[in-house]
Amino acid sequence: MIQSLLIANRGEIACRIIRTARAMGIRTVAVYSDADAKALHVRQADEAVHIGASPARESYLVGEKIIAAAKATGAAAIHPGYGFLSENAEFAKAVIDAGIVWVGPKPDSIRAMGLKDAAKARMIAAGVPVTPGYLGEDQAPERLAAEAAAIGYPVLVKAVAGGGGKGMRRVDDPADFADALASCQREAASSFGNTDVLIEKYILSPRHIEVQVFGDTHGNVVHLFERDCSLQRRHQKVIEEAPAPGMDPDTREAICAAAVRAARAVDYVGAGTIEFIADASDGLRADRIWFMEMNTRLQVEHPVTEEITGVDLVEWQLRVASGEALPKRQDELSINGWAMEARLYAEDPASGFLPSIGVLQHFSLRTMRVETGVGAGDEISPFYDPMIAKLVVHAPCRGDAISDLQGACSTADVWPVKTNAGFLARLLDRVEFRDGMIDTGFIAAHQEALIEKPMLSAEAADAAYNILVGPQRDCMPLFRSGFRLNAASQTEVILAVDGAPRRFDVSEPFSPLADYGARAFQGRDSLVKFDSGYAYRVELYHPRGTATGTAADGxxxxxxxxxxxxxxxxxxxxxxxxxxxxxxxxxxxxxxxxxxxxxxxxxxxxxxxxxxxxxxxxxxxxxxx
CATH class of the missing domain: 2.40.50.100 (RNA polymerase II/Efflux pump adaptor protein, barrel-sandwich hybrid domain)
Structure with a gap:
């Protein structure tokens, strides 16, 4: 068994790997950039090495620095996590050539699946169904436009070296193709250093179904069933669940068997994911599911698979990298209950999902499993992905899992960094989602109703006012409302909520509730009240204005x-x-x-x-x- 492990990553996945390694008695080494000098993964590891400036291209993407750190600390193995260098075949080979154990697939397997066009050609040869499209080497814009027209709109333009929703554009009209292609290639060049693209037919009622596979060095390959990752925004997964709703046993057997064939076709070792696109216009059917790509690494959404199978996939990775056989055979794996995961992003849905940065003055998450790389007092920097946590639940059935996850999102209290917690809670409450009527266009179709920040509820305003005024409320200037016989005494007050004045009826006399302080953050002259996943800045209103007033000045x-x-x-x-x-x-x-x-x-x-x-x-x- 590996005795020491360097994690070539940061954030929540680094913390996740450290947790399992520690439980296995493995010494851990973290690496960090300038921006991450005080990060949680650095604090949790047994040892940490500085590898460069804040931009990833000067630190986490510099393989030579990471290998040097492993040698300097005596680390026997390197785990790449996901993102950064996790699917870089040259880095994997350099690690192996340096005499260090690579916790991942063989470099040749990464190469075989790393470019989407070559991977599809290999899958066709292996008898795995693939989505219709253009995989050619001719990358002239005129040729690509002609191929898109031949396939028939809508089409999907995808960077061949892409991932994580980057370098991907849907195009519905030939007039928009040139701009979409240019934008896709810019993003691909920035993220992957490769501008080549492929063109796929865009499925109009698509479901994103993926299968977790695992191979060892003894010739064993198993699947750990499917996940549904259809809830996406700009091709970035938002909520994932396992198993997939509406998946019947015959279709599950067909798609999982195809995933195992795909893994065997590239002599796969370690954890990997085979991603499929399903035409769900007539439900999930085996003859309407096609291979899209393979991710030759651990996935962000791996916790939902762990929850339904009882397997620690990171432990499996470390055991397989140490030369052990897979801990379980296929017939020993089964599905237990339902699991869901929501990705909590540092972003503002009301402002076009622009990322939000800053210090987490208040950071409180409540659910059965939280995967995060930050804590209260840590800083969200502009240098890395805006995902700050994953909220994970497991329940006996899908309905219970949805309710549990909605509760977790509704009580995710973060300030002053903005998050998508309220957006997630409202998304989970949609009756269409609860009924399993989903596809990858679900969020876009309902986005307008989901992004608008609701008004602060009267109950939350009452709680906020009591906290702000406290026992001194009798000394405060009040606006009395009309009185009613046999009714609780009420007082009308004006509060500034996010800078705008609003009138509320609040209860009197002062009678603080037990949860008043639990879902609020007290500032010097204002209060942040958390309600249903949203944060509201509340102040006592003064007619001359408040410190937070704003003007739309253009x-x-x-x-x-x-x-x-x-x-x-x-x-x-x-x-x-x-x-x-x-x-x-x-x-x-x-x-x-x-x-x-x-x-x-x-x-x-x-x-x-x-x-x-x-x-x-x-x-x-x-x-x-």
């Missing part, structure tokens, strides 16, 4: 540090509400900043390629009034 600010990659307007242009003005690249994604109202561009302070800091005015929009 200043388009940079929401975080980043690089300008597109400027779509010039001074004097007339624009309409929602029109794209500037595109910023930050946190490994492209973010479009749009016009908040109709008007005229008064000023542009952004240049393509320019680096900007948070809060800088990029564009100023004039209403012309």
């Amino acid at each position: 200043a388009i600010l940079s929401p975080m540090p980043g690089r300008i990659i597109a400027v779509d307007v010039a001074a004097g242009d007339t624009v309409t509400k929602g029109q794209k003005l500037v595109t910023l690249e930050a946190m490994k994604m492209e973010h479009s900043l749009t016009a908040p109202f109709d008007g005229t561009i008064a000023e542009v302070n952004a240049e393509i390629g320019g680096q900007v800091q948070e809060g800088v005015v990029l564009v100023r929009l004039d209403t012309g009034a």
Whole structure:
């Protein structure tokens, strides 16, 4: 068995690996960048090594530094986690050549599945059904456009070296193909260093079904059943569950058998995931499920598989890397209950899901299993993926799992960093989702109803007011409401909620409830009240205004540090509400900043390629009034 392990990653997956390694008696070594010097994974590891500056390309993506750290600390093995170098065949080979155990598949297997076009060709040869599309080497825009037309719109443009939803665009109209291709290639070049793409037929009622597979060095390959990852936004998974709703035994047997054939076709060792796309227009059927790609690593959503099978997949990885056979045979694996996982992102759904950064002054998560790489007082930086935690539940049935996960999202209290917790809670409450009527377009179809931040409830306002005023409430100026016979005494007050004045009826006399303090964060002169996954800044209203008042003055600010990659307007242009003005690249994604109202561009302070800091005015929009 491996005695010491270096984790070539950060955040929640590094902490996850450390937890299992410690339980197995394995010494752990963390690596960290400047931004992660005080990170949770650094604090949890037995030893930590600094490997460079904050940008990943200067630290976590520099294989030589990671191998040097392993040698310097005497680490016998390297676990890559997911992302970064986890699917880099050259890095895997360099680790092995350095005499260090690689906790992952063989470099040749990574190469075989690393490029989506080559992987599909191999699957066709192995008898695994694949989605119709273009896999050719000719990458001329004219050829790609012609192939898209021949396939028939809508199509999906995908970076051949892509993953995690990056370098992927759906195109519905031939007129939009050139722009979508250019955007896809820019993102692919930035994230993977490879601009090649493939074109696939876009399935109109798609379900994203994937199968967890595992192989060892003794010729054994098993599957650990399927996961449904259909709830996605911009091709980024948001909620995952296992098993897949509506999956009958015959279809499960067919898709899992295909996944095992795919793994055997590349002599696979370790944990991997075979991803399929299903046409769910007539339910899940074996003849309407096609291979999409293979992820030659541990997946973000692996906890739901662990919960339904009782298997620790990281432990399996370490045992297989040590030369042991798989701990269980196929007939010893079975499905127990239902598991779900929600990805908690540091982002603001109400502002187009722009990532949010800053120090976590308050960070409280309540569920049976939390996977995170941060704690209260830690900082969310602009350098890495905005996922800050995974909330995981396991229950006897799907309905109970949904209710449990909704409760976990509703009580995820984070401040001042914005999160998608409320968005997730509302998503889980949709009757269509509860009935299993889902596909990969579900979030987009319901997004408008999901992203709007609801008004602070009267009950939460009552609690917030009592905390703010406390026992001194009799000394406070109040606005009395009309009195009612045989009714509880009420007082009408005006509170500033997120900077806007609102009237509330609050109960009197003062009678604090047990949970008043549990779901609130007290600041110097204001209160943050948490309610249904949302955070509301509440202050006593003063007629002269509050410190948090805002005005829609047309200043388009940079929401975080980043690089300008597109400027779509010039001074004097007339624009309409929602029109794209500037595109910023930050946190490994492209973010479009749009016009908040109709008007005229008064000023542009952004240049393509320019680096900007948070809060800088990029564009100023004039209403012309």
